[in-house]
Amino acid sequence: xxxxxxxxxxxxxxxxAGLDAALAxxxxxxxxxVTIPARAKNGHWLVEAVGREAADKICAHFRTINADGRxxxxxxxxxxxxxxxxxxxxxxxxxxxxxxxxxxxxxxxAAGMHERTGFRVKRRLDGRDAVDPNQTxxxxxFEPSSKAxx
Numbered sequence: 001x002x003x004x005x006x007x008x009x010x011x012x013x014x015x016x017a018g019l020d021a022a023l024a025x026x027x028x029x030x031x032x033x034v035t036i037p038a039r040a041k042n043g044h045w046l047v048e049a050v051g052r053e054a055a056d057k058i059c060a061h062f063r064t065i066n067a068d069g070r071x072x073x074x075x076x077x078x079x080x081x082x083x084x085x086x087x088x089x090x091x092x093x094x095x096x097x098x099x100x101x102x103x104x105x106x107x108x109x110a111a112g113m114h115e116r117t118g119f120r121v122k123r124r125l126d127g128r129d130a131v132d133p134n135q136t137x138x139x140x141x142f143e144p145s146s147k148a149x150x
Contacts, residue, residue: 010023010026018057021050025050029045029079032079034046036059040055040056059073093110098122
């Protein structure tokens with residue numbers, strides 16, 4: 001099965017250990033550098049995040065044999081955020097807080113977001129982020145329309 005809608009690294013994990021394991025990995029470690037061991041012991045963060053069977057499959061996927069013939073894991077892999085990223089969830093919470101009547105600053109604080117993000121979300125909710133029709137697009141400056149080329 002193809003998982004082209006996932007970031008490539010998570011798609012590889014999904015192919016090796018299943019979609020649930022890839023999404024659980026993104027939830028547990030998304031946005032961080034991690035080390036995938038050659039074999040994960042019970043209690044290791046990977047086993048705790050995805051379960052024993054999936055952890056074994058992920059370790060096997062990233063495992064290599066070094067010049068001495070020993071198994072080694074992968075070092076310093078950055079796990080992508082994935083589709084259920086913490087930032088997306090926080091922005092959704094921020095929007096719900098604003099719609100519920102909280103001030104932008106309090107809504108942003110409650111959602112764990114920057115207040116500037118709160119003001120951007122509020123602008124979108126109010127419909128004030130529309131493009132001014134009187135303003136020239138930067139794309140028009142660099143890619144003139146076919147009318148201008150004639």
